[in-house]
Amino acid sequence: MAKDRKKRKEIRRKLLHKYRLVILNESTFEEKISFKLNRLNVFVTGTLFIIVLIGVTTLIIAFTPLREYIPGYSSTRLKRQATELTYKTDSLVTVLNYTNRYLDNVRLVLRGDIENNQVNRDSLFEQYKLDPSTVDLTPIREDLLLREEVELEDKYNLFERNIENMGTLLFSPINGTLVQAFDAKTKHYAVDLVAPKDTPVKSIADGTVLFAEWTSETGYVIIIEHQEGLTSVYKHNGSLSKSQGDLVKAGEVIASIGNTGELTTGPHLHFELWRKGKPVDPQNYIDFN
Structure with missing residues (x-):
């Protein structure tokens, strides 16, 4: 116990032992500044300085644009721009593919160059065939009124007719x-x-x-x-x-x-x-x- 007490006193003495830091003029050896220090003060001051330095560095990284210059950190704005550019790139690729298909179809039509030139005329009308026996053709009063109304509205309206309702009937491009x-x-x-x-x-x-x-x-x-x-x-x-x-x-x-x-x-x-x-x-x- 006496040895431990003696050892603690020795450590305390070393920590509290005062030193004097003097700054002299090299030419005249005139004392300019002097500080009284001990090991404990130096240790506490150094520790506080390191803590403050770490805190300031953390604040700079967290709240200033300087963090963008640190390897491993990226800007939120840059991430957003990169995401938008990715979406735009995908859209451009889609539009480019559509445009290429469109140009290929136009070239095909202009050249008249196809692989399959067998056209079955009967098959073109197969989808328009209708078995009258499966349909009740007896008109009802509402149907007759609707037909009269449509005929009246559409009598002089050539451009507004629905081509699909006329089956395969289309207008002739010229009278020739x-x-x-x-x-x-x-x-x-x-x-x-x-x-x-x-x-x-x-x-x-x-x-x-x-x-x-x-x-x-x-x-x-x-x-x-x-x-x-x-x-x-x-x-x-x-x-x-x-x-x-x-x-x-x-x-x-x-x-x-x-x-x-x-x-x-x-x-x-x-x-x-x-x-x-x-x-x-x-x-x-x-x-x-």
């Missing part, structure tokens, strides 16, 4: 003479209609203009997308009345008969009709007589 029919064997996926130059060319149904430009082989070309997967193509026009992206109505003038392009032999309309990416005989859908 059919000089060459659809022939899949010779890859003539169209009908050629002769008419006087500048005769108005009309849309066969409501739709959206997919393409309206000049091509070297087929002159002024306009392509319109309709419902039910139908796409109509009008080539060798003298001029175009619509631009890409325009909405057109059935029977609306979209171009005029011309003699443009390297593959033309006179004023006529080269008319193609595509259904779900494959060419079909327009005469199966349109009465050109």
Whole structure:
């Protein structure tokens, strides 16, 4: 016990033993500043300094933009921007894929180059067949009134008719003479209609203009997308009345008969009709007589 007490006294003496720190002028040895210190003061002061330094560093990292310069830390704003850029990139990839498919379809229509050129005419009308024996055709009073009302409203309204309700009946693009029919064997996926130059060319149904430009082989070309997967193509026009992206109505003038392009032999309309990416005989859908 005496040894332990003596040892503690020795440690206390060393901790409290005072030292003097003097700063002198090197030339004159004049005393400028002096401090009285002991080991305990130095230890406490150093500890407090380290704690304050750690606290200040923590505050800087937590509440100032300087933390962005520390390896391993990233900015919330940068994370948000990175997320937004990721979404935009995904959207751009989707739009690019759609645009590429659109351009491929336009090239396919313009070249008339397909792999499967076998068109079964009967199969096109199979979905429209209806067995009368399975349907009660006796009209009721409400049905008759509705029919009269619709006929009255739609009597003089050509553009507002619903093409789907007319089955495969579409408007003829021009009043002309059919000089060459659809022939899949010779890859003539169209009908050629002769008419006087500048005769108005009309849309066969409501739709959206997919393409309206000049091509070297087929002159002024306009392509319109309709419902039910139908796409109509009008080539060798003298001029175009619509631009890409325009909405057109059935029977609306979209171009005029011309003699443009390297593959033309006179004023006529080269008319193609595509259904779900494959060419079909327009005469199966349109009465050109």
